[in-house]
Amino acid sequence: MLGEVKPGELGFTQCHEHLLISKGKSFEINPALCMDEPDKSIQELKTYGAAGGRAVVDAQPGGCNRDAAGLEEISRKTGIHIIASTGFHKLQFYPEEHWIHTIHQKELEEFYISELVQGMCVSIDREWMPERIRAKAGIIKTALDVCDLRGRYGELFEAAAGAQKATGAPMMVHIEKGSAPEILTEFLQERGVDTGRVYFCHMDRACEKEESFLKILKAGITLEFDTIGRFKYHSDKEELELIKKILNWGFEEQLLFSLDTTQERLKAYNPKAVGLSYILETFLPAMRKCGITEEQIQKIAEENPQRIFAW
Known part of the structure; x- marks a missing residue:
């Protein structure tokens, strides 16, 4: 949001979060898909930073209630790198008359x-490209x-x-x-997309076939x-077992993690939530306890994001 940084300066990164979402069609579907209080989002990011977090990918694309100016503001006030998204979300999150x-x-x-x-x-949740701010997106969100x-x-x-082909930018896929x-996967390969810059999100709950993971x-x-x-999906123990399986297959350089936060999962909005710092404070110790090495954690949390987000 605040300009280019060297990959080595990115630090600990969670690669699919939602920090600010204005009220719109997403809110009508699920009220948790609205975080429109910047002070609370700032508080959440400061807690994340105090725990060791340095960067976050905000996965809300333009035209789908992304608050680009708000993301720029909270990045500036917290010192946390925010990588914002262009692209598109599931079509159910747009009004019928939307330009998408x-x-x-x-x-x-x-x-x-x-x-x-x-x-x-900005202001493109219904109108088509009325004005632009200086802050740039850093990733293409798709669904x-x-x-x-x-x-x-x-x-x-x-x-x-x-x-993606024109810019070399990374692409995330819901x-x-x-x-x-x-x-x-075949579609992207046929069109010459750089698959080394692509990551598929939510695979730990959206897909159960080992052969699909491997392909x-x-x-x-x-x-x-x-x-x-x-x-509500599964325990952290089951999550750790899946992560260890990917690591044992030898794909430690093709793994990222995050929380996919909503209002219900941010402590500043919901005191009973796990909070943005949950991975740092709770899940990393569990990873170490189950035998995942510091070198593997370093790859997932820092080295892999540094490679994927450099373009």
């Missing part, structure tokens, strides 16, 4: 590129829904793939349970696990 449904694929690609290299657009690449999603992914990430990893794509402290 109708804008031409090539224009969409140009929009993504412009947010990465010129600056992010694979249960319809996979059928319909409008195919065009959205074509635009994102074109933007993987919805019931979708087919293997199909998307995606062998294609060079990184897995981002964020079902940590999310006990």
Whole structure:
């Protein structure tokens, strides 16, 4: 948000969070998908920083209630690096009349590129590109829904793939349970996307097939696990077992972690929540206790983000 930094300065990084989301269609679907109090988000980031956190990827894309100016402000006030997103989310999070449904694929690609290299657009939750700020996006957010690449999603992914090839920017993909990430893997490879700059999110709860994990990893794509402290899905013990399986397969350089925070999971908004610092304060000790080495933790928390986010 505040300009380029050298990869080595990034530090401990959580690679899929939500720090600020304005009230919109997402809120109508789930009230937890609204964090619109900057002071609380600042408080959360300061606690994260005190625990050792240095960088966060905010996964809310432009046009889907992203607060770009707010992210710039909270980054400046906390000293935490925030990597913001351009791109698109699941279409259910947009109003029916939203431009995301109708804008031409090539224009969409140009929009993504412009947010990465010129600056992010603001006030675009309904209107099309009225103004731009200096702060740039650093990653392309995409979302694979249960319809996979059928319909409008195919065009959205074509635009994102074109933007990745044109800029070299990293790409994250929301993987919805019931979708087919293997199909998307082939799609991205066929279009010449740099799979070393791509990571699939939520794979620890969206996919249970070992053969799918292996196919995606062998294609060079990184897995981002964020079902940590999310006990409605599974325990941290089960999460650790899955992480150890990926490490034992030899893919320690293709693994990231995060919390995928909502209002319900940020302590500043909900005192009973696990909080943004949960990985640092609770999950890292559990990783060490179950035999994951410091070198492996260093790769997941720092070295892998440094490589993927450099472009």
